[in-house]
Amino acid sequence: MSRPLRVGIAGLGRIFDLNGLGYIGNDDVEVVGLCDIRPESIAHRQALFPGARGVTSYEDLLDLDLDLVDILSPHPLHEQMAVAAMEAGAHVSVQKPMAMTTAECDAMIAASERTGKRLKVFENFVFYPPLVKARELMLSGAIGAPKHFRMKVVIGDRSSAWHVAPEANAWRYALGEKKQGGPLVFDHGHHMMAVALWMFGDVRDCYAQIEETRIPAGPLLDAPATLVWRHKEPPIHAMWDVSLALQMKVRTDYYASHEKFEIQGENGLITVHRCSDRLLDEPALTLYRDGEVRAWHNIEDDWGESFRLSTLHFIDVLKGRKPQQILTGPEGRRVIELFHMFDRSSRDGRLVTHGDLER
Numbered sequence: 001m002s003r004p005l006r007v008g009i010a011g012l013g014r015i016f017d018l019n020g021l022g023y024i025g026n027d028d029v030e031v032v033g034l035c036d037i038r039p040e041s042i043a044h045r046q047a048l049f050p051g052a053r054g055v056t057s058y059e060d061l062l063d064l065d066l067d068l069v070d071i072l073s074p075h076p077l078h079e080q081m082a083v084a085a086m087e088a089g090a091h092v093s094v095q096k097p098m099a100m101t102t103a104e105c106d107a108m109i110a111a112s113e114r115t116g117k118r119l120k121v122f123e124n125f126v127f128y129p130p131l132v133k134a135r136e137l138m139l140s141g142a143i144g145a146p147k148h149f150r151m152k153v154v155i156g157d158r159s160s161a162w163h164v165a166p167e168a169n170a171w172r173y174a175l176g177e178k179k180q181g182g183p184l185v186f187d188h189g190h191h192m193m194a195v196a197l198w199m200f201g202d203v204r205d206c207y208a209q210i211e212e213t214r215i216p217a218g219p220l221l222d223a224p225a226t227l228v229w230r231h232k233e234p235p236i237h238a239m240w241d242v243s244l245a246l247q248m249k250v251r252t253d254y255y256a257s258h259e260k261f262e263i264q265g266e267n268g269l270i271t272v273h274r275c276s277d278r279l280l281d282e283p284a285l286t287l288y289r290d291g292e293v294r295a296w297h298n299i300e301d302d303w304g305e306s307f308r309l310s311t312l313h314f315i316d317v318l319k320g321r322k323p324q325q326i327l328t329g330p331e332g333r334r335v336i337e338l339f340h341m342f343d344r345s346s347r348d349g350r351l352v353t354h355g356d357l358e359r
Contacts, residue, residue: 009031010071086114098332124307144266148263149199156256186339197335202232204353285299
């Protein structure tokens with residue numbers, strides 16, 4: 001397609017500030033529609049895309065002859081909105097998590113196959129340059145055969161972090177109260193689960209302990225949590241910790257969370273020391289091997305850049321410049337399936353295998 005892609009964006013909340021980065025000043029696209037139930041949000045966002053038509057009805061957005069719909073709505077709405085967009089003739093980029101259940105994922109994948117339209121699950125962590133480089137180093141044999149993988153998330157004091165309007169989190173907290181997926185292990189945790197699957201492939205079995213903490217402001221958080229699992233091939237052992245430090249200031253330009261990743265091989269260690277935060281002064285990426293440390297000081301480590309790169313990648317796929325899409329609908333489904341394995345394990349207090357979800 002030689003002409004610019006006609007893009008409509010549905011959902012203009014806080015995450016729009018990051019998802020919109022790949023469209024700003026991009027000659028490959030024309031943002032022609034902005035949709036939100038709040039007229040004031042539309043008016044605010046039209047400053048970035050003054051030629052876009054603002055609508056409060058999703059049906060009106062789909063009437064704009066779109067090539068691509070970027071869905072940034074709450075995830076319980078993803079299935080219905082994605083299927084409608086593909087049936088209207090548009091490709092879809094849907095904000096993570098892909099959907100609430102694997103059945104909803106299957107309906108979205110089926111719509112993509114039926115209509116011939118691409119379905120992308122928007123996951124920025126797999127485009128974060130330090131993580132991309134870490135994976136390249138691992139695959140090149142920089143630390144020998146990988147043996148163990150560890151991820152850590154710490155949620156800190158939000159008072160000095162990015163401002164997020166209360167209504168943007170209210171529906172997330174409501175889902176957590178209903179035991180339909182908490183804001184940390186399911187929602188934010190999508191990043192971590194997607195990275196693990198992208199690094200090492202499918203999971204064989206897992207054991208999870210997901211506690212709940214009522215924080216002073218009232219919401220119920222699904223933390224602390226400890227999750228362990230084995231990948232199928234190679235049989236990498238992995239661990240993911242989620243903890244709360246609600247009085248700890250997190251140096252960040254974004255959310256008040258700290259993430260860390262460590263890949264241990266038979267010959268060394270690869271460590272990504274941060275993603276959305278600037279908690280530590282360490283380089284974003286280090287490689288330890290043969291008694292020496294190599295650090296990447298100049299690698300792009302702004303978390304916002306990973307959003308832009310994710311969008312640009314999908315545009316390149318739609319334009320025919322790149323053949324392989326990241327993340328596809330089936331890949332997004334694997335993340336939801338992995339969450340349900342963790343959730344089942346924590347609820348039942350036992351080891352859960354991949355086949356348990358089919359029973």
